Amino acid sequence: MSAKKTALITGVTGQDGAYLAKLLLEKNYRVVGAVRRASTLNLPRLAALNIDRDVELQTLDVQDLTSIVRMIETIQPDEIYNLSGQSSPQASFQQPLYTGETSGLGTLRLLEAIRLMNARARFYQASSSEIFGQAQGDMQNEETDFRPKSPYGVAKLYAHWTVINYRQAYDLHASSGILFSHESPLRGMDFVTRKITATLAQIACGGQQMLMLGNLDNARDWGFAGDYVEAMWLMLQQRDADDYIIASGSTYKVRRFVTLAAAAMGIDIEFEGEGLKTRGIDKKTGRQMVGVSADFYRPSEPDPLVGDASKAHRILDWQPKIDFEKLVIMMAESDLERARNGQVWY
């Protein structure tokens, strides 16, 4: 029997970290989760998947090279998945330097530690469709030009090129997954999908608040996080490291997400008006449930991006199992249950 592999996941407390940790535990890995030191640990996602006791937690901050070196030295990982960093494009306009430090330079620190220590670990980088920004072509693939439109996209592009550079210059087994948006019931509340399902669930349970959103005509290529972490693992099982687009290949507007999520909670929403004057009305009661505010527009919006994942289908044999409709229903039902149980969940 082969020895148990050790995986190190940075960002293990986040959405993807939790799903990836679960997948790797099911594959019989020893999973070490890197967490930032805090007075209270952020463990609800690991607890929601019932794995909070199975992941070994150790302290690491991607802004601190010494903590990275110490961690690699101690646990001697076979695989490192870098999922850490400030992950919100919207928030990156308010925190551009912090975003660059964690999502850009954080990746360089990890790769430099692997190189200097001559570590055997294979490396996965959480790259992002936001590196495309101003979309070139109808669909984006691994050859498409990069034109990021947010500090987050710029930081991720720095990290993306660093992975390519370290692979070419030092022969590291380092791969980037250029992941398009992926969601789940564990998505953070500052992302539009989760904001929609959590707020509508409160309204469905008698809450009087209104769901305030930015541009309802923004379209995204949305998939399920549980499917996408499988692609991360597959990338590190290949003989050669490489970069792959991971996407659903279809886009849907925010407006469609709202309508489907509301329908899953028994609310029939109809939209009227345009732009900032758009109103989402409950057809049964005539009450306004959705409004639009310029506060939720980004200073510069990426064009509608749609990913061509044919390389991942072909080489990794990766296929997503959950489509857009199932994803929305899954998130809506999960938040409705939380709201009914009075569960306060970030």
Ligand code: NAP
């Ligand atoms: P998330 O839920 O926001 O998780 C981010 C994680 O990074 C959290 O565990 C956070 O820890 C950790 N972190 C933040 N700053 C850190 C630091 N200085 N040192 C160590 N850890 C730090 O994000 P996600 O949705 O799981 O995404 C995972 C990765 O994929 C991110 O890099 C994101 O940018 C990228 N990505 C996501 C998507 C998507 O649609 N979800 C698409 C493309 C790329 P705390 O719990 O301490 O805050």
